[in-house]
Amino acid sequence: MESTTAQQKTVGTDTSDQVRRHRAVALLSKVEQLKGHCMGRTAVHLRISKLSEKGFNLHQARIIATVFETSLSVLEGEIYHLHNQDIVFIGLTRQLKALDAAEGKLASLLQDHDVSLEVLRREEILLRFTLDLYYEQFLSHIRNMAVREQRAYAEGTATVPEGFEERRPLDSKGLAELERLLENADITDLVRQQSACHLTEDLRSKPVFTEYYTSIREVERCLLPGTDLLDNRALFKYLTQILDLRMLVVLRHEASRSSKEMVSININVSTLHSQKFLKFDQEMPIGLRGRLMLELQYDDVFSDYKNFTFARDFVRQQGYRLCIDGIRLDGFSYVDRHQLQVDYVKLLWDDSWPRRFNNSIARELHELVQRNGSEHTILHRCQDEKIIRFGQKFGIQLFQGHYVDGLPRARGR
Known part of the structure; x- marks a missing residue:
């Protein structure tokens, strides 16, 4: 042929x-x-x-x-x-x-x-x-x-490809129903966890903290089937604020289970300003706060920096730790955890990095790691060993992702 x-x-x-x-x-x-x-x-x-x-x-x-x-x-x-x-x-x-x-x-x-x-x-x-x-x-x-x-x-089943169903976009009525369901639902089965780990040279992992997060697709499937929760970005943003409050309960529970391990959740800056977070803080034992880390998205932080600094000062005063998540290539030169007064910064790998990398970006990444510290810089979405080796080349020592989940644990000191 x-x-x-x-x-x-x-x-x-x-x-x-x-x-x-x-x-x-x-x-x-x-x-x-x-x-x-x-x-x-x-x-x-x-x-x-x-x-x-x-x-x-x-x-x-x-x-x-x-x-x-x-x-x-x-x-x-x-x-x-x-x-x-x-x-x-x-x-x-x-x-x-x-x-x-x-x-x-x-x-x-x-x-x-x-x-x-x-x-x-x-x-x-x-x-x-x-x-x-x-x-x-x-x-x-x-x-x-x-x-x-x-x-x-x-069989007459070839009209819609197998596995797909036509889903309606989330609207205000659906959001209200979902909010009502989440108010009373046990979301334990919707929660996933993934550890950020220090990796040895032979790729054995030492967990630094464990992040807990919700699976949006599982929320769809279990609570509002047939609805695409990601279709309407404005309503989805509000939905994440609802989920924040439910995840705070998970955070408190997981922190109480161990006296050593640090745990984290993603949270919106606006949630930290809410009365419900104040209530959560008042009910949180002081001794546990130091092991709770709040992860804030880079875009959320810099879209309203004044609100971020106010919330940051409050939660740090109360003893919580902070991480800036979701940092992409174009954010390398703007991130300084000392100026931001946060504990960790998390870089978001994507497969375009190798193609887009040039001497200028490589220099920015090297300076970012030097500025923030190799033990405080996390490379996220690590799906294979090549990504980890890429990060190690620039001095990064903390990694998170599906590939990291499957690595053997390093022996205790």
Whole structure:
């Protein structure tokens, strides 16, 4: 099968019902023709249908598919669209750098959802096959897809891709209902935890503190199914303030369980000004306050710095610790924990860092770590060892993320 540019030849765009019903079957036929002619070819499968598991709605998934397809369009090869919105690309192995760039752009689009390239691959949302080595596996993979496609059409379930449901945006009525439910709900099952750890050179972890946070998708699923809580940013911001108050209860409980471990939650600056936080503070035993850390978002802090400083002075006087979270590349030169009077600063990794890094940014990061201290600078969203090694190169010693969660613990001193 001769390759053409993906932009010139896109398979599966015929609007006739007969062609739509047999997209995977047509792809299977093409793959069967490749037998004995696989040398120098690579295939990629973006499983848009699995993005529902990461909390994306159908509209978002279609945008992701469009962006990825546009990135692939400059490569030599063929793009195939399947009934469930999945994309399969068959191209040339010699274009791997360009393919890596397309996949990197995809990961950058998903970074705010805490979905990295490593996550895409580990959870088999993004699959890659070197066909001269794994042709038979790819053939079996496509054959199974063709069977599922035919079954979906036979059962009349191919209208909406599997796993997706059309969700309504959060409105004021839904927010009021959610507020009522959260007032009385036990949110224990909605709470997740993740430790920020000091890592040894051989990647053994020593927890410094444990962050507790709510899973928004679990809140959706359990309390307001069929609603997209992230769609309306203004209402979502108010929702986070409601969740703040519930998480304070969790914070008090977790701090009371241990006499040593430091625990933290994310919280809005506005919540620290509320009467309910004052009530929480009055009920908190003085001896526990030093082990409670309040994490404030970088954007929240600098959008109203005067309110931040007022709240900061109050909570520090009461004995709480503070962390500035959510610091991206453009915030490196502005963060000084001594001037901000906070205990930790947390940098938010995303997969665009290696591409965007230059001498100027590298110097800013080096100076940030020097200014704030290697034991007080945390690199967050660490999904693989390469990210950790990147941070260590600049002197960072504290890390947080899914990869860190799976590392063995260092032995006690």
